[in-house]
Amino acid sequence: MRTFQRTFTYLVLLFLYIPMVVLAVASFNAGTDPAVWKGFTLHNYSELFADGVLLPMLLNSVIIAVLSSLIATVLGTAASIGMHDMKPRLRSMYMTVTNIPMTNPDIVTGVSLALLFAFAGTLLKMKSVLGFVTLLIAHITFSLPYIIMSVLPKLSQMDPDLQEAAMDLGCTPRQAFFKVVLHEIMPGVISGALMAFTMSLDDFVISYFVYGPKFVTLPVEIYNYTKKPLQPKIYALFTLLFMVILLVMIVMTMLEARDEKQQTQRRIAFRGGRNRKEVRG
């Protein structure tokens, strides 16, 4: 059973990665058709760097992802703490609102925001509303529920006495909040922020409805590219991106693993100390 599960898992991973291998190989292909190998070349990469469009758009995507996930994290963490202290009825009302973008299809969210911005544009007599700000607003909006969903459980797992204990030990409420509560929910905040960042970086459907000519993100541009004849420099971009993400992820897990190891060591040391005390006592 176990071996079956293992082979199955690796088969599924293979399934997930085959298209990526195809794209990576295509990025070194001299021809434009990924299905026909016409020899090895780095031409696609040089073309990618010579092209002045794709890389700035990648930067645009990163800008939007960083800003939107940061703002959403701050807003969402604050909101979770507020919601945690609410009466159940009010909280469930807030949760309903939170659930709207989660269960709404992306396309509906995109369409509704597009209509809102167009409406706001006519109201404010502004002709070009769509652009950086609208993209940012849209990304924050769809990121917020993910932050709430990952912070709220951490808050309910937290021991409610902890904050009071901190205050008994002389913390001001503010200190107690920043030193204890925030510290306790940090893993949730971080995983929510990462989730928001990834979602924002890869979002196409919602961005597609709210982008303007002056600020285009990479996924939208890639969509525009897929409507044109194939240009292999896209594959080169993909391969580079893939490498960067892979590297970042590997480094992050390694750091995480190290931190964890340190923590267990500390815990063991701590426990050891306590045991000794007990013995002495």
Place this chain on the structure above:
Amino acid sequence: MIHTKRLATPYIVWMVLFTVVPLGIVFYYAFTDSITGQFTLENIIRIQSYMPIFIKSIWLALISTLVCLIIGYPVAYYIAQCPPSRQRLLYLLVMLPMCISFLLRTMAWVSLLDDTGIINRLIQAMGMKPLPLIRNNGAVILGMVYNYLPYMILPLYSVILKIDSRLIEAAQDLGCNSPQVFTKVIFPLSMPGVISGFTMVFVPAVSTFYISQKLGSSGTTLIGDVIESQFKAAYNPNLGAALSLILMVLVFICIGITRRVSGTEEVAMP
């Protein structure tokens, strides 16, 4: 104490402004005429001619979600049983594809499955007849499963990880065999993950407009395609809004039914 409740105010203002109000505008558009701007039920009435498309979209999305569940469950279970370092690696490998443009990954499938694509070239090189791999429902389902599988695995994994192993041992002690342990203990306990995975796969799958355009035939027009065309090609936001409204309601109903059937209201996050 700090008045923490006030901390949620900016959030709720934001959400009302950017999710509730826009839905109100969708509602408004759905009930007005595209030319005169007056109240009309015509858009909603016109929708009945698109019912086959709704059915088709929901059907394909349901199948893909089920396939995702069947494939994703063993994987999530296996990952959750691994030692922590291996777990982290596998988790990463599952999550990594989510960071990369699904448009490009779908394009890669096109070049794999095309009549003149990689697989068919290999088949022909082996002296067999090429297979019709692309432009059918199967290809669309494949595309959906491929794109949304991680969204199924991750919540399942995080729920299975939290299952107390003592419960399983207790069940075994009380005389359950392995299938019974699974059906009576593990699966019911992982229900929140199943529901969350279901939502996270079904919702984007039912509303997709790219996968069907690339992998489907000229006959696999899904509801997402129609909505997109109303906003991007044919200028008729009113019909598009009406379609979005119906789609939204249908999705809510589908999710409601699953929560009802599974008997959980709780939802897990990856």
Place this chain on the structure above:
Amino acid sequence: MKRLCSLLLCAVLLVASLPVSASADGGSINVYNWGQYISDGSDGYIDVNKAFTEETGITVNYMTFDSNESMYTKLKTGGSTYDVIIPSDYMIAKLISEGMLEKLDFSNIPNYRYIDKAYRDQAYDPKNEYSVPYTWGTVGVIYNSKYVDEKDIGSWDLLWNPKYSGKILMFDNPRDAFAIGELKLGYSLNTEDRDDLRNASYELIQQKPLVQAYVMDQIFDKMEREEAWIAPYYAGDYLLMAEENPDLKFYFPEEGFNLFIDACCIPKGCQNKEGAEAYINFLCRPEISGENLDYLGYSTPISKAKDFMDPDISASEIAYPTEEMLANGQSFLNLSVEANHEMDALWLQVKTQGGVDAYAVWSMVALVVLLIAYLIFRKIRRKRRIAARCARWKTESRD
């Protein structure tokens, strides 16, 4: 944790300092053009936008659309403004009739004098106030001579030939698609008659099972890779495709074909009209037009520009058909609002037609029934269990 925060912070600071440096001194213009419709510096040809920026200091935000209709939708939906747009004839007439275009200041476009007489005073802009021709061209059938029998070619019927089922591509916009149906039936391209439109849509619905996909610029790719064998498309683009795959051939169908002019316009709400006019003027310079269209393969409305072109292109009968061949061409006129609406509705019907299998419907119904049955069953079971528990409790308490 701290590491991550400081990393993010650094990224934000870095990013915040960037957009400032992006704006150039001469302002910028938003250009909205067809995809694959300007020489962009590939294959050693001129990069028109770059050359323009180098000369004037005005940066070009270049965006593309894939059909007149999607461009119109984008303008109409609002939220973004463009300074130069390049739609086709009938769309220009529509935009003018809806008051969506600015009048051009021709004193800023001195190069207008190079435009040939034949491309002035067109029906879509009778007083030459709103538009300056960019290119003109024709629509015909592209086919792959390796797979398509020479006996089958010559008429639009090739697109309805079941022999090539699944290998036929079709336009993904209503006007061009309906035109083919109308030509096949012998109607005028500008018919507003409901029945005519309906009949044309029946033709398209009949064709649908044979169609591999409704696409626009993906035609390039699919034809070059031989994924598809037959496609109606613009003659200029055929010349580009034939360079990649010499098996591709082209013909003008005998029933007639569409003849179009695409022209530069400035939409209302533009934010840099002078910059836009400078851009239009730049495009009309004979050497720019020549080098640009040398790459594109579309036909130039400026005879002088032919001096700057590869003689192979300027002598090509596909890019520049003879008078006699052109006599068979028809231009699009703007249709009435009602006819446009009717066409849009019919087109949506064509696109959404068919493809629903009876088994899907029945399975859905069966699924719903099963679910309801399960829910009822569960409710009954729960009630019974509670009743049993109550009964047990009663007997126990009696003891």
